Amino acid sequence: MSESDLHGPAGLAPGDEEEVRIGPRVLGYVVGLGLAVLLTVTSFFIAGTDLVWQPSIPVALVVLAIAQMGVHLVFFVHITTDPDNTNNVMALAFGLLIVFLVVGGSLWIMSNLNQNMLPMDQIMQMQR
Amino acid sequence: MTDATLAYGRGDPYQLHGGRPHEGPASKRIVTGYGFWIFLLSDIVLFSCFFAAYAVLLGQTAGGPRGSEIFDLRSVAAETALLLISSFVCGLAMIAADVRNQRWFQIGMAVTGLLGLGFLALEYREFAGLVGRDAGPTRSAFLSAFFTLVGCHGAHVSVGVLWLLTMMAQVFAKGFRADIMRRLLCFALFWHVLDIIWVAIFSVVYLIGSAA
Numbered sequence: 001m002s003e004s005d006l007h008g009p010a011g012l013a014p015g016d017e018e019e020v021r022i023g024p025r026v027l028g029y030v031v032g033l034g035l036a037v038l039l040t041v042t043s044f045f046i047a048g049t050d051l052v053w054q055p056s057i058p059v060a061l062v063v064l065a066i067a068q069m070g071v072h073l074v075f076f077v078h079i080t081t082d083p084d085n086t087n088n089v090m091a092l093a094f095g096l097l098i099v100f101l102v103v104g105g106s107l108w109i110m111s112n113l114n115q116n117m118l119p120m121d122q123i124m125q126m127q128r
Numbered sequence: 129m130t131d132a133t134l135a136y137g138r139g140d141p142y143q144l145h146g147g148r149p150h151e152g153p154a155s156k157r158i159v160t161g162y163g164f165w166i167f168l169l170s171d172i173v174l175f176s177c178f179f180a181a182y183a184v185l186l187g188q189t190a191g192g193p194r195g196s197e198i199f200d201l202r203s204v205a206a207e208t209a210l211l212l213i214s215s216f217v218c219g220l221a222m223i224a225a226d227v228r229n230q231r232w233f234q235i236g237m238a239v240t241g242l243l244g245l246g247f248l249a250l251e252y253r254e255f256a257g258l259v260g261r262d263a264g265p266t267r268s269a270f271l272s273a274f275f276t277l278v279g280c281h282g283a284h285v286s287v288g289v290l291w292l293l294t295m296m297a298q299v300f301a302k303g304f305r306a307d308i309m310r311r312l313l314c315f316a317l318f319w320h321v322l323d324i325i326w327v328a329i330f331s332v333v334y335l336i337g338s339a340a
Contacts, residue, residue, distance in 0.1 A: 022223055029219040036212055040327075044205055047335040058336050065331035069324050076215055076320040084158055088165050095169035099176040106180035 032075025039068040157310055164314040168321045171284075175325050178277040179332060186337060190268035195337035198263050200254065204334045207250045208326065211285075214243030215323040222316045228304050234296060240319070241292045244285055251282050274333065281329055284322055291315055 043064045046057055073079045079088060118126075153159075186195070221236025255275070258264060265275035295315050298308055 022227060025223050026220065029216055029223075032219075033212070033216045040208055040212065040330075043331055043335060044201065047339065048201070057339060061331050061335050065327055068327045072215075072320060072324045072327065076219055076323070077317060084154065087162050091162070091166050091169055095172055098173050102173065102176045103180045103183065107183055110184045 028075055032071055035071045035075070036068055039064050039071065043068075157306075157313065160310045161313055161317065164317055168317060172321070172325065175277070175280065175328075178273070178280060179328065182273040182277050182333060182337075185269040185273040188269040190270075192268040192271065193263050195270070195274075195334075196339070198258060199334050199338040201334065201338065203250055203254055204330055207247050208330050210243045210247040210250070211323050211326050214240045214247070215320055217243065218316055218319045222312060225299070225304060225309065225312055230299070230303075233299060237292055237296045241289055241296075244289045244292070248282060248285055248289070251278070255279070255282075274337075277333060278329060281322070281325055284325075288315075288319055288322055291318070 043061055046052065046060050046064070052060070073092075079085060079092060081089070117123075154162075217236050218240045221233050221240060224232035224236055258271075263271055265272050292315065295308075295312060298311070302308055
């Protein structure tokens with residue numbers, strides 16, 4: 001990778017350069033596809049196997065899914081540490097915070113409710 | 129310390145620009161990509177609400193079928209493959225657009241769209257099969273959440289295919305103008321993010337859902 005590759009012309013997105021190198025970019029997509037296929041196949045294999053301790057399977061699936069989303073973000077969406085990308089990364093971090101609050105909070109609250117509430121048939125009996 | 133470095137230090141006290149001099153406003157392409165990225169993140173937040181609903185309602189089958197009884201994992205694997213390859217080919221089509229190669233761009237976009245349509249056909253078959261055997265969205269809270277989440281993703285893919293056809297026509301008629309290239313950037317981002325959401329769907333909805 002040459003010096004001009006690392007520090008592109010100011011204010012230009014990667015695709016805007018006059019001279020576009022096809023090889024490394026195609027290679028990036030191929031590497032991304034390979035990693036994504038590997039993670040997907042692992043997910044489907046883990047989900048149906050008896051080889052591992054069963055309660056660990058959902059956790060493994062979540063970890064594999066997060067890893068694959070990371071692969072997609074880096075190799076397909078091109079989220080990088082480039083200064084031009086700082087705003088995108090900050091927005092992504094904020095989005096992930098909201099996603100975490102919504103999903104984690106919902107599961108936490110609803111499981112608490114399930115534990116602390118009477119079963120539905122007993123509520124029905126009390127209302128009679 | 130010279131005046132220039134002092135001024136620089138005041139303007140950027142934490143050296144966020146990595147030692148580069150000030151460059152003025154970012155190019156329109158970067159601003160457009162950023163705006164569309166924020167829209168996509170809001171879309172991801174929307175999906176996270178549906179994911180939360182699905183996770184909460186996973187066990188509420190109301191005597192109806194459970195996930196393990198209705199999910200066909202081979203069909204899901206085929207859908208995953210179609211969408212993943214279409215995301216890959218979409219990236220290749222964007223490279224073709226960057227080198228202004230009309231023919232390979234159109235071929236790449238056509239393959240991307242056909243793979244997307246194949247995905248939609250498989251999903252339609254699955255939904256029609258479920259509704260046909262009395263496992264439609266009205267059967268239980270679990271199935272309502274399932275159809276809302278997966279159907280919302282399918283609606284996004286449908287819109288994406290329409291957008292893809294529009295972009296093929298625009299590039300064919302107007303060529304690789306700067307504004308068309310910005311629209312292509314947004315389309316590619318949209319298509320890749322749909323694939324990211326599908327990763328979450330096949331992991332959480334189908335694989336974890338069929339174990340529960």
